[in-house]
Amino acid sequence: MRLIKTILLGTALSLAALPALARQDVIWWDFLSGGDGVRMKALINAFNQEHPDIQIKGTTLEWGVPFYTKVRTAAAVGEGPDVMTYHLSRAPLGLEEKVLSEITPKDLEEAGLKTGDFFEAPIKAATHDGKLYAVPFDIHALVLYYNADMLKGSPYLDSAGKLTGIKSMADFEAALAWLKNKGVPTPLTYQSGGDAGVWRVFYTLLAQQGGEFVTNGEVLAGDNAEKAAKVIDIMSNWREKGWAPEQAEYEASVALFSAGKSAFQLNGVWEVPTYKDLEKSGKLGFTWSAVEVPPFMGKRATWADSHAFAIPNEGDKTISGEKRAAVMKVIGWMEKHAIGWADAGHIPAYRPVTESAEYKGMQPNATYASLAEAAAFDPQTTITGVASPAYDAALNIIAPAIQGYMSGADAVQQIKDELQGKLK
Amino acid sequence: MAMIENRRRKSLIALTMVTPFVVTFSVFFLYPMLEMVRMSFTDAPLIGGGKWVGLDNYLKLFSDRLFTISLKNNAYFVALTVIPTTAIALLIALAISRLSGVRQTVVMSLFFLPYVLPVSVVTEIWAWMLDLQFGILQPVISLIAGKPVAVFKNPYWVMPMVAVVTIWWTNGFNVLLFIAGLRNIPAELYEAAALDGATTWQKFSRVTWPLLWPVTALVLTLQLILQLKIFDQIYLLSGGGPFNSSYVLLLKVYREAFQSNNGGYASAVATVLFVLIVVISVLQFQLLRIRRNA
Numbered sequence: 001m002r003l004i005k006t007i008l009l010g011t012a013l014s015l016a017a018l019p020a021l022a023r024q025d026v027i028w029w030d031f032l033s034g035g036d037g038v039r040m041k042a043l044i045n046a047f048n049q050e051h052p053d054i055q056i057k058g059t060t061l062e063w064g065v066p067f068y069t070k071v072r073t074a075a076a077v078g079e080g081p082d083v084m085t086y087h088l089s090r091a092p093l094g095l096e097e098k099v100l101s102e103i104t105p106k107d108l109e110e111a112g113l114k115t116g117d118f119f120e121a122p123i124k125a126a127t128h129d130g131k132l133y134a135v136p137f138d139i140h141a142l143v144l145y146y147n148a149d150m151l152k153g154s155p156y157l158d159s160a161g162k163l164t165g166i167k168s169m170a171d172f173e174a175a176l177a178w179l180k181n182k183g184v185p186t187p188l189t190y191q192s193g194g195d196a197g198v199w200r201v202f203y204t205l206l207a208q209q210g211g212e213f214v215t216n217g218e219v220l221a222g223d224n225a226e227k228a229a230k231v232i233d234i235m236s237n238w239r240e241k242g243w244a245p246e247q248a249e250y251e252a253s254v255a256l257f258s259a260g261k262s263a264f265q266l267n268g269v270w271e272v273p274t275y276k277d278l279e280k281s282g283k284l285g286f287t288w289s290a291v292e293v294p295p296f297m298g299k300r301a302t303w304a305d306s307h308a309f310a311i312p313n314e315g316d317k318t319i320s321g322e323k324r325a326a327v328m329k330v331i332g333w334m335e336k337h338a339i340g341w342a343d344a345g346h347i348p349a350y351r352p353v354t355e356s357a358e359y360k361g362m363q364p365n366a367t368y369a370s371l372a373e374a375a376a377f378d379p380q381t382t383i384t385g386v387a388s389p390a391y392d393a394a395l396n397i398i399a400p401a402i403q404g405y406m407s408g409a410d411a412v413q414q415i416k417d418e419l420q421g422k423l424k
Numbered sequence: 425m426a427m428i429e430n431r432r433r434k435s436l437i438a439l440t441m442v443t444p445f446v447v448t449f450s451v452f453f454l455y456p457m458l459e460m461v462r463m464s465f466t467d468a469p470l471i472g473g474g475k476w477v478g479l480d481n482y483l484k485l486f487s488d489r490l491f492t493i494s495l496k497n498n499a500y501f502v503a504l505t506v507i508p509t510t511a512i513a514l515l516i517a518l519a520i521s522r523l524s525g526v527r528q529t530v531v532m533s534l535f536f537l538p539y540v541l542p543v544s545v546v547t548e549i550w551a552w553m554l555d556l557q558f559g560i561l562q563p564v565i566s567l568i569a570g571k572p573v574a575v576f577k578n579p580y581w582v583m584p585m586v587a588v589v590t591i592w593w594t595n596g597f598n599v600l601l602f603i604a605g606l607r608n609i610p611a612e613l614y615e616a617a618a619l620d621g622a623t624t625w626q627k628f629s630r631v632t633w634p635l636l637w638p639v640t641a642l643v644l645t646l647q648l649i650l651q652l653k654i655f656d657q658i659y660l661l662s663g664g665g666p667f668n669s670s671y672v673l674l675l676k677v678y679r680e681a682f683q684s685n686n687g688g689y690a691s692a693v694a695t696v697l698f699v700l701i702v703v704i705s706v707l708q709f710q711l712l713r714i715r716r717n718a
Binding site: 072076096097193195246382383388392395396397399400405406414417421422 | 469470471472488489490556557574577578579663664665666667668671679682683684685
């Protein structure tokens with residue numbers, strides 16, 4: 001009995017002694033697994049080593065709806081993390097759910113950051129009613145990957161082996177036809193059988209026509225409907241001609257490019273490290289690069305989203321004081337060391353990093369970084385964004401329409417029927 | 425006196441034995457269920473309270489196209505699974521009961537094996553077997569359709585294929601129930617029937633079938649309840665698509681609650697599904713009993 005008492009007393013004493021060290025533990029949640037996750041963990045480790053007084057305790061949860069549901073339920077009972085990663089496209093729903101705590105000017109000061117130091121588009125996506133609710137970390141967007149070896153002998157490669165002469169859909173489709181003629185099985189690959197892949201290509205081509213998905217609370221209003229139908233018909237045509245794969249799942253769509261079965265790929269910047277690593281280990285077997293998606297439909301625009309840092313709003317239990325200062329210090333440090341994150345393909349949202357000589361030397365990252373100016377974020381509504389009803393519609397309606405089950409116009413009508421009712 | 429005391433002690437024992445169940449049941453089932461019904465009359469988000477809106481959520485259901493579609497799809501799925509799975513289970517059970525000894529045990533466990541697998545494993549197995557590019561079942565599908573079909577992305581194939589997967593997965597349990605039912609039929613009845621010169625078919629239709637009917641009614645009812653609650657396989661295999669052709673009520677509950685933050689409306693859909701299951705299963709069980717008694 002005495003022994004137990006001693007142990008208990010000892011534990012209590014040591015627990016009481018902990019605050020004396022004044023070490024702040026920052027509970028961190030993210031949804032970054034895979035290549036992203038490895039790089040993020042490296043950043044967290046580096047931070048922890050540099051800061052004995054602040055220790056990040058990181059947990060990686062499942063991407064998408066599971067992550068956001070968990071954040072909401074945890075925050076509601078005051079058991080949420082101190083800081084979390086958040087997709088800016090998801091911010092409108094986050095605000096409606098009241099899970100985001102405002103990042104005040106004082107907070108930014110603690111972090112040593114200014115909104116002026118960031119690209120405008122993500123800051124805009126993180127701002128609501130003039131208040132900032134998240135600190136953007138990156139811009140990640142759709143890019144056009146190409147296999148330079150396959151394009152050899154075509155007019156689409158300049159003397160330096162860079163992609164050239166693709167300025168419109170006609171040019172692009174001519175290139176696809178040229179490749180098909182040459183015997184390339186699937187000239188263009190993208191995730192044609194999944195929600196995110198279909199949505200990103202669809203939204204890019206819609207935005208390139210100046211089209212908007214939601215205007216004044218209406219889904220695909222006015223001539224936006226025709227523009228959307230046109231996009232679906234174009235994507236349908238790609239499949240019909242055998243230029244794009246049928247119902248390709250994500251992994252298969254990536255494998256088509258890395259295995260040299262596709263000359264082009266429309267996919268996010270996050271696959272850049274995959275090809276870089278393959279190239280480094282000599283397993284890729286071809287020369288490749290990536291560029292901003294050319295203005296196929298006239299206007300420069302590319303689907304984009306941002307990973308951002310946010311602090312959950314937990315009512316009375318929302319972090320404040322020293323803990324909050326520590327969290328802001330973490331965020332500030334991450335932003336200034338975002339070059340480690342750029343290695344994952346993402347474009348740092350913090351301009352001093354993107355403008356640094358080190359970043360400018362990274363290829364093909366520096367080449368496609370120009371897209372930051374043409375980034376088309378999802379509309380700021382509760383039905384769009386990561387794992388949203390719009391994503392469901394991409395899988396439920398657009399993907400099968402591309403397979404030829406429905407015309408573009410009919411598909412658009414169904415999208416409108418489906419989503420309009422959900423728009424509050 | 426002693427008897428009264430004895431009875432009191434007995435009821436005390438009974439009470440202590442029942443209490444754990446009653447408490448767990450009330451905390452984890454009854455209370456959440458009442459809360460669900462209450463929430464269905466409010467505009468509550470997923471978390472936190474909401475305003476009382478009366479029957480608004482229920483009225484909204486009538487004009488919700490997706491709700492009607494889900495209802496139809498649930499009915500379609502029930503039609504595709506309940507009777508087929510019962511019939512198949514009966515056939516398998518009859519076949520197995522003809523075997524004996526180790527052979528019977530081995531075959532029975534083979535049929536029961538899929539039932540042990542978690543749903544994620546089941547869907548993963550079938551997603552690969554039916555994969556458009558690599559699926560080993562695609563040659564079979566080519567025989568029927570003339571070309572490979574991405575079955576879970578095809579509006580006509582999706583529900584029947586989910587039904588096939590579901591039957592494959594859950595059939596073992598029904599087989600077990602039928603075997604138990606068959607073992608309960610006294611052998612003398614068959615001997616008597618044989619003495620009277622009954623054919624195999626007569627033995628089945630006059631002896632096995634009527635005596636097995638209570639088990640059949642049970643299997644049919646359990647299956648009906650189970651299949652009305654279809655969710656996991658759809659969520660994992662098709663996500664409700666394409667064109668909502670596999671959208672079902674529980675998927676609607678999930679999406680409304682966890683994706684769109686409409687706790688009240690999701691509760692209304694859940695309440696409707698709950699009432700539907702209770703009414704249909706009670707009705708079905710009663711009807712099946714009447715048939716037996718007639």
